[in-house]
Amino acid sequence: MARKRRKIPLTKRLETALELPDGTLCRSFRIELSGNRRAVIEGCRRILQYDQNCIRLDTVEGALCFEGDCLRVNCLSGGSAVVAGQIATVGFEGE
Amino acid sequence: MTLNWLRLWRFLTGYVWFSGEGGFPERLLTEAAKSHLPLSDSRREGESFFAGCPARDYRRLRPLARRACMRLKIRHKSGLYFRLFPYRKRIGVPVGLTLAVTLLVLLSGRVWVVTAEGNTTIPDGEILSAMEALGVYPGCRLSSLDMEWLRTEALTRLPQVSYLSVNPTGCVARVAVTERGQTPFIQDFKQNFSNMVAARDGRILSVEVYSGQAAVIAGQGVTKGMLLIGGAVESASGNTVFRRSAGRVIAETTREIxxxxxxxEQKQLPAGDPIFRPVFRFLTWDIPLFGHGALSGDYLVTEYHHLPHNGSFSLPIGLISRYYTPHKTTVLSxxxxxxxxxxxxxxxxxxxxxxxxxxxxxxxxxxxxxxxxxxxxxxxxxxxxxxxxxxxxxxxxxxx
The missing domain is CATH 3.30.1070 (Cell Cycle; Chain A)
Structure with a gap:
């Protein structure tokens, strides 16, 4: 049985072909980490799970999971979220 | 926005800190973000959820909380609106604030206090009354003061002052003076010829002659009117020279008291309770705070000033309590x-x-x-x- 290939969106393929920065033509998410205390995520759609030890965010490219202690969402607006606390691991879960 | 500006903005607009129980906090956060309701500093503690939002957005948050099956409860309210809310029915507060701001604006260009500095022998009152005559008094406009003219005029009015300047500091006009050094008095003994005579009976203890010729010696007894120091002095050439006599003759006297x-005996004594008549002092005006007529008879007036004081001077705005105690001629036994x-x-x-x-x-x-x-x-x-x-x-x- 032939394995089904994952379809790459046209805009993404164009971006790659034209060597444009990520997020120019298609929506993508971006994480900016300040040590292990703070993470700014752009391209966040919603919060999937929220507790002190785990915060899961739904992004345009799948789920993003933060694990650690005393985690909290400082701000969530306009597709951006700020996660603060003691971040131990950052995990990606594909679509 | 820096943190301080953010705090100031939150204080001005009002901010609400709330907690949510049960349900799905992540859903509330997501829905709030979609509805453009900014929630800040959200955190999870066990089953409870805590966050803050602007006071005006809290009502819009309630339907979202219901959809997320959460019960919201306000934990803390902060901001100017919440501070002023308890005083909303007290009309005096806004009236007082308006009055204070108006007074501040109207009076900031005027002199509130006039003080004298640098004087040691000249009383403050003398300097201040001279300055008042020249137009420097509580209530006068600071911009209308011509310092050069004031200096010239004040120096002619106060001859014992060698330098004077009016220094306005805020609403205080400080009158700085330098007193003129006293020149020693020189007695002219060649004018106003005089004798020194005894003012009362006594026995001379000592004689000090500064000018003239002594007519008595120590130990001598004198009677009232007797010549002590003569103004007519015989010169070496035999002529008589007249002088103004001066000196001290200390004598042992007897005094009967x-x-x-x-x-x-009759005396003026307080009779009856004092009458209280307060006035409100505003700069130089005393506004009466009583409605009775004029007082007749003799009264002893006692005055208490309730003026704001900053340690060095009092502001000329405040209450002055005056007590008029009636006085009557009373026969004392x-x-x-x-x-x-x-x-x-x-x-x-x-x-x-x-x-x-x-x-x-x-x-x-x-x-x-x-x-x-x-x-x-x-x-x-x-x-x-x-x-x-x-x-x-x-x-x-x-x-x-």
């Missing part, structure tokens, strides 16, 4: 013992007055207390030491 205290005590007190007062005038009391020679039907008379004779000189002009007639 007699005090009479009647058993019944003294017992013989009380009359004697009063006589002793009055004798002491007289002695103090004489001591301050240069008389030294050496000893008490004789004391009598005479009691009559009308009162008591205390007579005391003292041995004193004092300067008995009295200057009298010397009339000189030229014979042609």
């Amino acid at each position: 007699s005090i009479t205290v009647p058993f019944r 003294h017992s013989p013992e009380a009359a004697a005590a009063i006589a002793d007190q009055r004798l002491k007062e007289q002695k103090d007055a004489l001591t301050s005038g240069g008389v030294t009391f050496l000893s008490e020679q004789h004391k009598t207390v005479q009691k009559t039907d009308r009162g008591i008379t205390l007579t005391v004779t003292y041995l004193c030491k004092e300067d008995i000189t009295r200057e009298i002009p010397l009339s000189v007639t030229e014979n042609s």
